Amino acid sequence: MGLKVFVTGAGGYLGNVLVAHLATMPEVERITGLINNTLPPTSLSTKVSFVRMDMRSPELARVMAGHEVVVHTAFLVQWTSRMSAAVRDDINLGGTRNLAQAAIESRAQKFIYASSISAYDPILVQGADDVKEEFPTGEGDSSMYYWNNKAVAEKILTEMLEPSGIVLTLLRLSYIIGPRNRVTVAGFRENAANFPGRDPRAQFVHEEDVAEAFGQAVHTEMSGAFNAVPNDNIRLSEVYKIIGAKAGAPDNIRSLAISRFAHTPILDPVSFGGCDLE
8 A cells, every 4th residue: 555645735836746746656645635726737647636625624634534644835925915914824823733733633644844944033044154954943023924934833843743753844945946836036037136235145946856855755754854955055146147137226115025025034145054865
């Protein structure tokens, strides 16, 4: 009998990439993708089926039962002004808490979370070099909700799952690029801006490398946090040259747009140490 994998956010970009990759793995027998309103844009393997359900549902443990592995990618990245902060946090954090409880009740063996380098403390990390996994994560009290929610979600999962014996893998991702992601490059091009006296660093990881990292976590035991990022970085000015963007002087609106898109303090370069998945 092969592995049965439960994937949240299967209708989103990252979830779709992961489901497609996991379906090619011979050790994976069946994949159940949890979706809310969005269906995957591409046809997938017959191994894959979908369940339309809010991850805060009390019925979650029932549909998760029988799956050895849980992969959690569902997360509100772009928060609209029509949604209150309370609802946003209930989805991101309350949903994560409910998912962890469902994993415990259904006796899952592994839980793999699509975290982010934004989970690191946003003040301490500014200007840091070669940030490793032991670096402090945030307390959830910064002015940036994405950083806050990613850090708090990690704490929720750690506190709930570690005592249960479920193997918890936290894959901290940087910007993901690839043929199925049109948003990242477009966002950099549309919001390009110069910052006098500074040339921030950025790190990009290909979607296939991300999929390989999750695949390895599925079929091996990877307990703890891993920076799923490259070992090098690129200056923002070089990014602009590659994508053909013309950067202008930042104003308040453009700076705000960039910082929201990047989810990182754009003015202070950061370098994250990559994890070795060989």
